[in-house]
Amino acid sequence: MSTSSRWCQLLSVLFGLNTGTAIADYALNMTQGVTRTSQAVYDLHMIIFWICVAIGIVVFGVMIYAMFRHRKSRGVKAAQFHESTTMELVWTLIPIIILISMAIPATRVLLAMEDTSDADMTVKVTGIQWKWKYDYVDTEAEGLSVISSLHPDHNEARQLGADADLTAFGDTYLLDVDNPLVVPVGKKIRFLLTAADVIHSWWVPDLGWKKDAIPGFINESWTIIDQPGVYRGKCAELCGRDHAFMPVVVVAKEPAEYAAWVAEQKQAAADLANSADRVWTKAELMAKGEAVYQTNCAACHQPNGQGLPPVFPALVGSAMATAEDPAAHIDIVLNGKAGSAMAAYRDILNDVDLAAVITYERNAWGNQASIVQPAEIKAQR
């Protein structure tokens, strides 16, 4: 989106020329969402909002009346009254009554939101700088694992100075991922939230809540989605450089479609397990490695491998990436580097992806070193 088009848009807003779709851009209020919880939260929000508006009209009304009527320039003489225990009691007690009337519905909604019992299925959500990992821990999807990162097209468009046409993405710019979380409609889904590195917060406004994902601890939450659809959100807790670029996408499917998706994923996982045991060619590893690199590494080490020194080191010509023995290189990718932003990828990427991306780093941008096979990763885990 170029600067000049923004200015044109601003002018059209100022002169009331705005019509059609652009109006929708001026969203004013919270979403009602797609669950009973989100509807309850919306209703609560509106009750409190209107109470505040009513109080505001009375308080500001009295104040503005006084400012116009009780002015020295109108020749009024100031009254000198200055105490009234009765008034103090009145404006202490009335707010207390109003607050109690707010607290009752708030308590009811809160109790319902915190009740994670009787779930039909459980999904473990792990926040990782800067992606989400979803593990299906029970039901027919048990064992499935999805890593969900910002969609590569968006990732390219959001780079500093990319000057891409963001309107082409419509309303989903920075709200699209490579692999979404897929869930069935009509089921009570319990989420177990945790994190691998720093605190994240998993938030889909349409579900009506966010919950922090905290390393070393597990938080619980739940939802029942009734409508099939795609629901989008973002990480809400500042989690480092690319906090703005770790969206959440939940796809809710009808049970039959969901079952088909699970079967397809299981097959893909089985194929992958087989491929880890064979010897890969350099060309295969390089092709796969480039894709893995762009999704997982390019944010810090940059697409051209130059990094952003001094924080994010360059891989081009780095001693580790060009050493004849890849052990140290494999180690840092597997286990991360303590005290730095370099994450441990042992639970994020599989053996094939790791072998591919390490091979890529060792042979791209003019680097020339040995290739790494999935079996070597497996041995070093």
Added chain:
Amino acid sequence: MSTATADHHGPARGLMRWVTTTNHKDIGTLYLLFALIMFLVGGAMAMVIRAELFQPGLQLVDPQFFNSMTTVHALLMIFGAVMPAFTGLANWLIPMQIGAPDMALPRLNNFSFWLLPFAFTLLLSTFFMHGGGPASGWTLYPPLSLQMDAGFPFMIFAIHLAGISSIMGSINVIVTILNMRAPGMTLMKMPLFVWTWLITAYLLIATMPVLAGAVTMLLTDKFAGTSFFSAAGGGDPVMYQHIFWFFGHPEVYILILPAFGIISAILPTFARKPLFGYSSMVYATASIAFLSFIVWAHHMFTVGMPIVGELFFMYATMMIAVPTGVKVFNWISTMWRGAMTFETPMLFAVGFIIMFTIGGFSGLMLAIAPADFQYHDTYFVVAHFHYVLVTGAIYSIMAAVYYWLPKWTGHMYDERLGKLHFWISTISVNILFFPQHFLGLAGMPRRIPDYSVQFADWNLISSLGGFVFGLSQLMFVWIIFKAIRGGRKATGQVWEGAQGLEWTLSSPPPYHSFNQPPTIK
């Protein structure tokens, strides 16, 4: 001192006057100038933020640098601008308002000021270190804050220095108020600015050591192998948040209680009518201070607390609306049937009441835990705390500067420019922050350098408001500069309706405010 010459009461000459001064007015001036500089530096960082958010996509800065802009903007504004400005006002005003010659501990006073320039130079120097400035948000939540590179210990040390400065300043305020009041000035005859500062000083002494403890634990977690906040070693990252907000929530009242005192001084002057409900104002201030210690976890509704905890912190937080409401109702009753005029200090005071109340309403909404699950960490929160801090705390400071500037300098400021400053600021600040409520409700998280296209329009409007608000503060600097240089001579009384001991002194007041204690009726 029998050999001292008669004129030893005057200030020393040259630059060393400001380095070695123990005079409450000189130190007050230093504090206020320092706060003004920090306000402009922190404001420049806000301009970088609004410039990057002017349109979607990344145009100007790297996300890491953006994060350090939001982080350091907050640290500078809170610890470098608002707190020192209030301390500066306390230095200038408390001795004059209670009929004392100076602060009780003048050398401590000098030391607590001179720590600040070093603290903030140290903080800003981290931008030039390996890995750049702090970028984990001003709350410094671990584990993220521990990812900071070489600048980390310097930032922690800067916070320690600023904290020591605040604690010493608070001790001075308490000792001065409790020991140096003129005969006959009982506690319940003190001006409300003195009362609110007395309570604020106790809040500071109670909470700054807690912050110091929290950041020291961060330091040892990073360098000494402890794991207070790391689950891997048996610690808990959420414990940091509890400790931090046990400091942090009283801190937000530290940033607003002196403002209540300022507004309670200005309204009666320009309504020409005594403050309504003086004693209930005192009790309301004390209640707010007490409640501030038992509401901290409302900043953390989404961390996964037990339901009983969530309910307790929700109810306790809602209760704060009661004493805050009492204050607003008393102010409006003070205005009611007065004979009001609207000079610049009164405009800022009225602006404060309206916009601080708007911030109070959004605060009440945020207190509702289930709704907070949606509001939390969105621009709705950003809008809320900027309404209470910019149009609250900072508006009160500006009101105070316009109100007392003639007393301090002996010159009237330019009233026409002052009013212009108020109107430009008030219009632009609302264009800046009101749309942020909409952005937050529509789902825009805070602390992001780039956003989805549907948030573009309100961000653009907000940024335009921000640029105007930011630049219009240069007017404020110019007005102050002009009044220091010269202008219409101010009388001792300055304002027709002003009440209080400081107005019985000449403008500018003598170097040692009251050599003889005044008599209090």
